Amino acid sequence: MPNEHNDYVRDLVFALKKLPGIGERSARRLAFHILSQNDAAAFGLADSIINAKKHVNLCKICFNLSSEELCPICSNSSRNSKMLCIVENPEIIYVFEKSGNYNGYYHVLHGLINPLEGVGIDDIRIEELVDRVANGSFEEIVIALNPNSNGEATSFYIQKILAPYNVNITALARGIPVGSDLEYVDKNTLAEAILGRKKF
Amino acid sequence: MPNEHNDYVRDLVFALKKLPGIGERSARRLAFHILSQNDAAAFGLADSIINAKKHVNLCKICFNLSSEELCPICSNSSRNSKMLCIVENPEIIYVFEKSGNYNGYYHVLHGLINPLEGVGIDDIRIEELVDRVANGSFEEIVIALNPNSNGEATSFYIQKILAPYNVNITALARGIPVGSDLEYVDKNTLAEAILGRKKF
Numbered sequence: 001m002p003n004e005h006n007d008y009v010r011d012l013v014f015a016l017k018k019l020p021g022i023g024e025r026s027a028r029r030l031a032f033h034i035l036s037q038n039d040a041a042a043f044g045l046a047d048s049i050i051n052a053k054k055h056v057n058l059c060k061i062c063f064n065l066s067s068e069e070l071c072p073i074c075s076n077s078s079r080n081s082k083m084l085c086i087v088e089n090p091e092i093i094y095v096f097e098k099s100g101n102y103n104g105y106y107h108v109l110h111g112l113i114n115p116l117e118g119v120g121i122d123d124i125r126i127e128e129l130v131d132r133v134a135n136g137s138f139e140e141i142v143i144a145l146n147p148n149s150n151g152e153a154t155s156f157y158i159q160k161i162l163a164p165y166n167v168n169i170t171a172l173a174r175g176i177p178v179g180s181d182l183e184y185v186d187k188n189t190l191a192e193a194i195l196g197r198k199k200f
Numbered sequence: 201m202p203n204e205h206n207d208y209v210r211d212l213v214f215a216l217k218k219l220p221g222i223g224e225r226s227a228r229r230l231a232f233h234i235l236s237q238n239d240a241a242a243f244g245l246a247d248s249i250i251n252a253k254k255h256v257n258l259c260k261i262c263f264n265l266s267s268e269e270l271c272p273i274c275s276n277s278s279r280n281s282k283m284l285c286i287v288e289n290p291e292i293i294y295v296f297e298k299s300g301n302y303n304g305y306y307h308v309l310h311g312l313i314n315p316l317e318g319v320g321i322d323d324i325r326i327e328e329l330v331d332r333v334a335n336g337s338f339e340e341i342v343i344a345l346n347p348n349s350n351g352e353a354t355s356f357y358i359q360k361i362l363a364p365y366n367v368n369i370t371a372l373a374r375g376i377p378v379g380s381d382l383e384y385v386d387k388n389t390l391a392e393a394i395l396g397r398k399k400f
Contacts, residue, residue, distance in 0.1 A: 006256060006265060006266065006267055006272075007267075008248075008251050008252040008255045008256050008267055009252055009256060009265060011248045011251065011252065012248040012249060012251075012252040014248070015244055015245045015248040015249075016245070016248075018241065018245075019230050019233060019234070019245075020229060020230070020233050021226065021229070021230075022230075026221065028291060028294065029220060029221070029291065030219050030220070030221075030222075031252065032265070032289060032290055032291045033219060033220050034219070034249055034252070034253065035252060035253060035256050035265055035290075036289070036310070037253075039253065041218065042249060042250075042253040043249075043250060043253065044215055045215045045216070045218075045219075045249055046246040046247075046249040046250045046253075047246075048208075048211045048212040048214070048215040048216075049212060049215075049234055049242060049243075049245055049246040049249075050242075050243060050246045051208050051211065051212075052208040052209055052211065052212040052231065052234070052235060053234065053235060053237075053239065053242040053243065053246075055208045056206060056208050056209060056235050065206065065209060065232070065235055066206065067206055067207075067208055072206075089232065089236070090232055091228065091229065091232045094228065110236070
């Protein structure tokens with residue numbers, strides 16, 4: 001295969017293929033696109049990667065992405081210091097902030113307990129979470145992990161380990177997504193929605 | 201939005217969003233992934249882009265991607281010098297070579313005539329194609345452009361401009377894709393398949 005004979009193209013396809021959601025075919029498509037761009041666009045992409053990686057680290061308190069010691073959220077003292085929301089990764093913070101319905105602080109675990117892939121309690125930021133809860137003034141801890149088996153297992157473990165502290169532990173509501181069509185909602189979601197039904 | 205306050209993350213998302221098929225959300229997902237990788241992986245991706253862009257250019261003859269003056273196909277004299285296949289971009293060469301059913305040479309147009317986006321005859325490698333056909337020993341020109349309106353328009357124009365030369369101009373067969381389910385084949389494909397039916 002001619003383009004595979006080209007080591008540079010092959011290396012680029014290989015590097016792109018490691019990104020999440022990018023398979024062999026998408027990686028090739030991206031590589032060909034990058035190579036068909038002008039120098040400024042291609043080198044600009046490389047520079048953005050290098051700059052972001054060089055200057056962006058984790059917030060010392062919540063482990064959100066940050067180019068300062070503390071992220072903009074942790075250094076904002078006007079937020080609700082009684083609430084802490086536990087999320088899997090910094091992307092979820094972005095989504096929460098966009099929704100505009102949460103004004104407390106966050107704690108990023110950077111992963112979920114995943115026994116099948118060998119990710120245990122010590123591989124994610126649980127110890128730091130316990131320290132924050134033990135030494136902080138939080139009154140409510142919102143566990144906002146994905147509703148899958150690893151998310152459930154992690155939530156369960158966190159509930160257990162935070163039990164000794166004087167905090168309310170809550171979880172996001174489960175139910176029918178806004179704008180969905182009942183006909184197409186999966187049966188587990190429907191079950192949660194029925195069990196969790198509310199008075200008008 | 202906290203992560204948007206970070207210029208480096210925003211720049212990276214912006215650069216990634218320019219890639220084909222990458223929307224705002226995927227770009228953010230890729231950016232967060234790149235930032236959560238170790239330095240070697242992140243800088244490795246940037247290096248692959250820089251190296252490929254620096255060392256890969258276009259073959260002087262067929263405009264395939266190549267890090268030499270001539271691509272591996274054009275510098276391979278054992279291929280069928282009577283056949284030339286016209287493709288839109290270097291990716292199609294990759295697909296053709298993988299199928300293993302073509303052993304002639306290629307000509308990459310780097311685009312299709314697209315009046316709506318202002319891409320005209322002079323913006324793609326048609327002049328070079330005519331030169332190659334005029335000065336070469338090709339007996340058959342296979343037009344292998346995508347079956348959409350721009351592909352049809354470009355094929356039609358190429359047929360017209362190559363008409364004065366003593367070459368057979370062919371096109372890829374249209375019909376039912378292998379492994380497809382007749383129930384789900386669109387009506388235009390079915391029409392082509394019926395009109396182009398063959399004797400057993």
